[in-house]
Amino acid sequence: MSIKVKIVNDPVYGFIRFPERELMRLIDHPWFQRLRRIKQMGLADLVYPGAVHTRLAHSLGACHLAGKAMDELKAKDICPDKDEYLATRMAALLHDIGHGPYSHSLERSLVGGVSHEALSRLIMQRMNKEMGGLLDKTIQIFDRSYPSMYLHQLVSSQLDVDRMDYLNRDSFYTGVSEGVIGYDRILQMLTVRDNELMVEEKGVHSVEKFIIARRLMYWQVYLHKTVLSSEMLLINILKRAKELVKRGGSLFATPALTYFLHRDLTEKDFHENPEHLNKFCELDDTDVMASIKVWQTCDDKVLSELCKMLILRKLYKVLFSSESLASYLTENKERIKKQYAIADEDLHYFVFTGETSNSTYNINEELIKIETKTGVIKNITEIDDTLVNQTLARAVHKNYICYIQ
Numbered sequence: 374m375s376i377k378v379k380i381v382n383d384p385v386y387g388f389i390r391f392p393e394r395e396l397m398r399l400i401d402h403p404w405f406q407r408l409r410r411i412k413q414m415g416l417a418d419l420v421y422p423g424a425v426h427t428r429l430a431h432s433l434g435a436c437h438l439a440g441k442a443m444d445e446l447k448a449k450d451i452c453p454d455k456d457e458y459l460a461t462r463m464a465a466l467l468h469d470i471g472h473g474p475y476s477h478s479l480e481r482s483l484v485g486g487v488s489h490e491a492l493s494r495l496i497m498q499r500m501n502k503e504m505g506g507l508l509d510k511t512i513q514i515f516d517r518s519y520p521s522m523y524l525h526q527l528v529s530s531q532l533d534v535d536r537m538d539y540l541n542r543d544s545f546y547t548g549v550s551e552g553v554i555g556y557d558r559i560l561q562m563l564t565v566r567d568n569e570l571m572v573e574e575k576g577v578h579s580v581e582k583f584i585i586a587r588r589l590m591y592w593q594v595y596l597h598k599t600v601l602s603s604e605m606l607l608i609n610i611l612k613r614a615k616e617l618v619k620r621g622g623s624l625f626a627t628p629a630l631t632y633f634l635h636r637d638l639t640e641k642d643f644h645e646n647p648e649h650l651n652k653f654c655e656l657d658d659t660d661v662m663a664s665i666k667v668w669q670t671c672d673d674k675v676l677s678e679l680c681k682m683l684i685l686r687k688l689y690k691v692l693f694s695s696e697s698l699a700s701y702l703t704e705n706k707e708r709i710k711k712q713y714a715i716a717d718e719d720l721h722y723f724v725f726t727g728e729t730s731n732s733t734y735n736i737n738e739e740l741i742k743i744e745t746k747t748g749v750i751k752n753i754t755e756i757d758d759t760l761v762n763q764t765l766a767r768a769v770h771k772n773y774i775c776y777i778q
Contacts (some may be wrong), residue, residue: 410657439465460510486639689775
């Protein structure tokens, strides 16, 4: 049976084409279609109501940008062959396929011992077997083991199509214009030297804008105090649910969610038992939110109250500070304990401290390199008059306290 070539009307890029039949096999796969039911920005729509776009839309966008990037490299006689072109597009398409419900929010709580990158790799390997080796090169590009390193850098680096798409897409759907970047200008300025991806000097200001936009989006959107509050609340809900199940309690949950409430799995477990991955690929945002709606009326006071807070958007209050918040923690513990008659062992669900950080440009990771007009290769922080200096490259850390009023 023939596979149709698809044209998708994307609100960010307009009409984008998927002419490769192999790509359509991946897009139509049930495990990729699951990404329709996982929101790209988790619970950010509680702050920005338009932020309800999906991991699937982001993945299609990253695949589109990967194709545009390689078209630009071809025009400069840096020619990935047809198989490399396809494999890189597929790596960009599948780079997030291992994300679980609510994306990063539950990455370390629902399936505690496994990162989404490790799950993406496992899913690609399973799909590769199913499709007779179609993803051999794709997995090598994803894993950094393919000889043409710049193809991996297109998919995963500090200047990759993943970040280019999510900054533009998240900016579009939140209405936060600070995230808009000149992705097309960056793509046109890409080049390759010594098997490494870099940017021609005349594109340096577009890269600066990209890095600064990322910083602004993190503090204004991704680490917004209400987004942080809702994500911590969701984590605590799942933590409490797992705790109750471990005690022998009975909780309503969808079959897929029930499977993981009863298990604490490691990456080794996923390798040894393929059923874990099958169940994971049945799990999406719907399982979690349907269960939370029901848990509002459960007998456990802590779980019931936490679920009502999320459903009714009565979230934790959040205070950020560069200083210690120990005194605030002590004061609020005493107040909440008396006001709500909460047991000492359960107080950590209603008041707690933590630290969050954002590294705009990490000088300890793979660097963004600039090819100057004289052919000299420099790290972007070494370019004269650049805004991306050592200060901007330094990670910003903030302490926070979450509490109920």
